[in-house]
Amino acid sequence: MHDGVRLSNLLGAAALAITDRTLSGISAAAGIGASPAAAVVVLSGSPGLGITELGRRVGLSQSAAARMVDSLEAADLARRASGTGRFVRVTLTDHGRRTVSKVLGARDEALAEVLSGFDEGERKALESLLGKLLTGLYQEVGNADLLCRLCDRGSCVDGAVCPVGQAERDERGGA
Structure with missing residues (x-):
């Protein structure tokens, strides 16, 4: 196999395995998927983002981000708050802030295992x-x-x- 193709295959397999392991750990620890996990981490560092900006930061369209915020609210992880005009801010609840700790802890644990060798x-x-x-x-x-x-x-x-x-x-x- 050509060295460049082999390197690409090795990198691709490693990237997928690391992603799978990390997201599995996050899901098990926090009980949420990849986009909601990313959203609560983003909101922890940037409270009060609008839905469109939150979506941009986690790779979702505005409509998908609005649906995700609905699910975050239903899980008591975040809440909407009125801003100026039609702007709606999204902030974490206390449960959401605790979930951020679980998400980052699970991520760190999964990656520490990967690096242990x-x-x-x-x-x-x-x-x-x-x-x-x-x-x-x-x-x-x-x-x-x-x-x-x-x-x-x-x-x-x-x-x-x-x-x-x-x-x-x-x-x-x-x-």
């Missing part, structure tokens, strides 16, 4: 390679909020620079 040097090398990969993905996707929708943002920038955030700043001409 690597020694410290391999982890540093992988961190560097993933930074480069994410910088390139940002150039393609052009949306840091979407790429980082399930990130624990505080931990990503604790003593380091987020590669996605840096790519976004570079594109906008900032430092």
Whole structure:
């Protein structure tokens, strides 16, 4: 098999397995699917978003986001609040904030298991390679909020620079 195709296959299989493991852990711990999990994480960092913006940040159309917010309200994870004019803000409930902790904890646990076979040097090398990969993905996707929708943002920038955030700043001409 050609090296480029083999590498693509390995990366694709790893990406799917990691995604499956992570989403399964989130679903088991928090009892919600991928989009609602991303929505509560996004809302934890940006309370009061409008439905359209929330949808943009989790990769949903406005109508799909409105249906998702309906389900978040039904599960007592979020609530709508009136804004100015027709604008409707979405905020987390107390139950929603506790769910964010479950989502991020399950995500961290699943990913820690995936990384457990690597020694410290391999982890540093992988961190560097993933930074480069994410910088390139940002150039393609052009949306840091979407790429980082399930990130624990505080931990990503604790003593380091987020590669996605840096790519976004570079594109906008900032430092």
